[in-house]
Amino acid sequence: xxxxxxxxxxAVELGLIYSMVALALFLSYSMLNVCDLSTDGCYTxxxxxxxMVALTGHPVLALLAAIGSGICSGFVTAFLQxxxxxxxxxxxxxxxxxxxxxxxxxxxxxTVSLNDAPTVFTWMKKVLAGTPLADCYKLVVALCFxxxxxxxxxxxxxxxxxxxxxxxxxxxxMVRSSSxxxxxxxxxxxxxxxxxxxxxxxxxxxxxxxxxxxxxTGMVTIALASLIIGETxxxxxxxxxxxxxxxxxxxxxxxxxxxxxxxxxxATALKLVSAVIVAxxxxxxxxxxxxxxxxxxxxxRGISLYRILQAAFAAxxxxxILLSVFTSGSRPLMILLALLCAVFLILMITADRxxxxxxxxxx
Numbered sequence: 001x002x003x004x005x006x007x008x009x010x011a012v013e014l015g016l017i018y019s020m021v022a023l024a025l026f027l028s029y030s031m032l033n034v035c036d037l038s039t040d041g042c043y044t045x046x047x048x049x050x051x052m053v054a055l056t057g058h059p060v061l062a063l064l065a066a067i068g069s070g071i072c073s074g075f076v077t078a079f080l081q082x083x084x085x086x087x088x089x090x091x092x093x094x095x096x097x098x099x100x101x102x103x104x105x106x107x108x109x110x111t112v113s114l115n116d117a118p119t120v121f122t123w124m125k126k127v128l129a130g131t132p133l134a135d136c137y138k139l140v141v142a143l144c145f146x147x148x149x150x151x152x153x154x155x156x157x158x159x160x161x162x163x164x165x166x167x168x169x170x171x172x173x174m175v176r177s178s179s180x181x182x183x184x185x186x187x188x189x190x191x192x193x194x195x196x197x198x199x200x201x202x203x204x205x206x207x208x209x210x211x212x213x214x215x216x217t218g219m220v221t222i223a224l225a226s227l228i229i230g231e232t233x234x235x236x237x238x239x240x241x242x243x244x245x246x247x248x249x250x251x252x253x254x255x256x257x258x259x260x261x262x263x264x265x266x267a268t269a270l271k272l273v274s275a276v277i278v279a280x281x282x283x284x285x286x287x288x289x290x291x292x293x294x295x296x297x298x299x300x301r302g303i304s305l306y307r308i309l310q311a312a313f314a315a316x317x318x319x320x321i322l323l324s325v326f327t328s329g330s331r332p333l334m335i336l337l338a339l340l341c342a343v344f345l346i347l348m349i350t351a352d353r354x355x356x357x358x359x360x361x362x363x
Contacts, residue, residue, distance in 0.1 A: 009139060011258040015226075015251030016142035017207060020149055020200035021219055022226035022246045027153060028193035030227070030242070033169035034081070036190060037092030037220060039197055041099030042073045044216035046198025047205035048106040051114055054206060059119045063202055070198025073099065074191035081190075082183040103213055112211045119206035138207065145203060149196060150243045156192070157239050165189045221274045226250035228281040253277060259336060288351055295355060306352035313345035 021043060028036045046066035053062035073095060080091035104110075124137045133140055156162045168175045168185040175182050205211040230249030234241055253274075260273050295305040317338050324334035 007258050007262065008255065009136070011254040012251055013138050013142050013207070014204075015254035016139075016146045016247065017200055017203050018219075018222055018254065019146055019226060019247040019250035020203070021197050022223040022230070022250045023146075023149055023153060023243060024193040024196035024200070025220070025223040025227050026243065026246050027196070028190060029224075030231075031157065031166050031169050032186065032189040032193070034088050034186060034190065035092065036077060036193065037089060038073060038077050038095040038099065038194070039092075039220040039223060040216040040218070041096040041103070042070055042194045042197045042216075043201040043219045044103050044211075044213065045069050045073055045099050045106075046201030047211045047215060048103045048112075048201075048213075049198070050202030051112050051117075051205050051211040052106060054114055054117045054119060055112070057118060059117070059123065059206060062206070063120070063199060066198045066202035067195045070195040071191045073198065074194030075187060077194070078183075078187035078190040082186055100213070107211065107213060110213045114206065114209045114211070117209075119209070120203075121206055142203070142207075145199070146247055149199075150240075150247065153243055154240045161188065218271055218274065221271070221278065222250075222253065225274055225278045225281065226253050228278060229253060232281045232284050259339075284347075291351065292355055304352075306348055306355065309348045310345060310352070313341045313348060317341040317345060 021039065025036075025039065028034050046069060049069040050062040050066040053065045077091050077095045080086045080094060081088050084091075086094070121138055121141050124141045125134075128134050128137045128140065157166060164175065164180055165185045165188065167178075168180075168182050168189070172182045175185065201216065204215070226249040227246055228249070229252055230245030230247070231242065233249065233252075234245030236242060256277060257270060257273065260270065291305060291309075298305050320334045320338035320341060324338060327334060
């Protein structure tokens with residue numbers, strides 16, 4: 001079977017855990033308007049600290065320790081940015097570089113195994129033993145932490161402090177004129193963001209039963225891809241809607257990666273897949289606007305560009321499905337191409353309906 005339920009379940013579990021890093025980026029990048037590049041190092045820091053505490057037999061305390069280490073990392077990044085007047089990009093790079101040595105010192109070696117250590121996942125496995133959810137214990141744990149994180153962000157950003165952080169991301173001068181300190185807002189925002197990142201790193205360490213010094217490489221790209229996919233699909237509406245979109249974007253990303261692995265794509269090419277996903281997600285709104293403009297020009301001649309594209313993608317979808325049936329050697333590739341064409345078909349239908357609603361509203 002090309003895609004089994006086990007593969008989808010694993011992709012959803014990883015997507016949910018990775019979505020915590022994407023939610024952290026949502027807070028720092030989308031709300032606070034700070035580009036924090038210390039994500040990679042902070043993610044590994046949370047895993048390193050959490051793993052060493054979990055090895056002592058305290059998996060829950062490991063999560064709290066990871067959160068504390070993330071707060072410290074965020075404070076240092078904010079201190080360099082606000083007090084030392086270092087640009088946010090450079091401050092994140094400096095902290096990320098320094099965290100590599102710190103993580104090595106914490107672990108004592110490049111890789112630490114947690115095979116003999118209790119984790120929150122093994123605890124949940126015992127709790128759900130003999131129940132219908134016994135085989136989904138990892139999914140339950142990941143879903144619980146994601147729900148708690150989303151609730152925290154939604155409720156926190158509705159408080160006076162959270163609104164002040166959002167205002168700081170929009171206009172620092174306005175916040176300063178309102179007798180608020182933007183430095184304090186940035187510091188609190190980055191501490192919360194890095195705490196969530198470190199918590200995600202600790203969870204992935206307990207999930208995989210291992211912690212590697214290089215596990216955080218490229219995490220900022222994965223988080224950015226999840227964030228952009230979610231905002232592209234769900235739009236920039238209310239905070240709860242955007243937060244849920246980020247989570248679903250992370251799950252979609254992991255499913256795409258799972259499909260790529262099923263196509264026997266080398267692991268070294270996954271970074272390229274991430275880059276392509278980010279590029280497509282970022283350029284999608286621009287492409288939609290360009291298509292809408294061309295559709296208006298052609299509509300004066302009685303031609304609908306969207307209808308033409310819908311027919312083309314529908315035909316390609318059917319063609320690739322037929323090829324997957326009659327060509328066994330390249331069946332995975334044909335299935336992937338059929339899925340991609342189906343996705344583009346749905347996007348064209350959605351864009352066509354939106355264009356029609358806008359034209360009726362204008363009339």
